[in-house]
Amino acid sequence: MDELTTPVSTPGGEVTTRDPQLAQHIVAMSRPTIVCLCGSTRFWRAYQQANRDLTRGGNIVLTVGFMLHAPVDGPLYPEMMEKLTTEEKAALDRLHLRKIDLADRVLVLNVNGYIGSSTAGEIVYAESLGKPVDYLEPNGGASS
Numbered sequence: 001m002d003e004l005t006t007p008v009s010t011p012g013g014e015v016t017t018r019d020p021q022l023a024q025h026i027v028a029m030s031r032p033t034i035v036c037l038c039g040s041t042r043f044w045r046a047y048q049q050a051n052r053d054l055t056r057g058g059n060i061v062l063t064v065g066f067m068l069h070a071p072v073d074g075p076l077y078p079e080m081m082e083k084l085t086t087e088e089k090a091a092l093d094r095l096h097l098r099k100i101d102l103a104d105r106v107l108v109l110n111v112n113g114y115i116g117s118s119t120a121g122e123i124v125y126a127e128s129l130g131k132p133v134d135y136l137e138p139n140g141g142a143s144s
Contacts, residue, residue, distance in 0.1 A: 039109030062099040
C-alpha cells in the first residue's frame, strides 16, 4: 500500500482504493441510512413512533431537539414548555436544515395531511438538494 491508496473499513473488512470519491461512496454504502424527520411537533406521538420504528429498522434517525408544540399532557415536563424568541426559533429552523443536509432521505410526518409552513419549507429545501422525500400518509404535499 502506498500514500495514494486509501484504506476503507467496511462491515465485510478493509478495502483499499486509489480513488478518494470511490472511498467516500464505499463508506456511505456501508453505513445505515440516515433519515431526518420533519413535521409539526404537535404530532409528538408520530415522532416517537417513527423514531422507534426507523431505529428498530436499522436507520439513523435525526429529529427535532424538543417538541415545542407538544400538548401539555404530552411526554414533556411543564418546565420544558418554554417560549422561544424569534431568534431562537430561527436558529432551531436553521439547525434542522443542517440535519436535512446530513440525511440520506426525509420522512414527513403529515398526520391527517397537515403540512405547515415550516415543514413545507423543509420539503422544498430537501428536494432542492435531491434528497428523497417520503410521507407518513399517502396524501403528501397537502397543506392545512
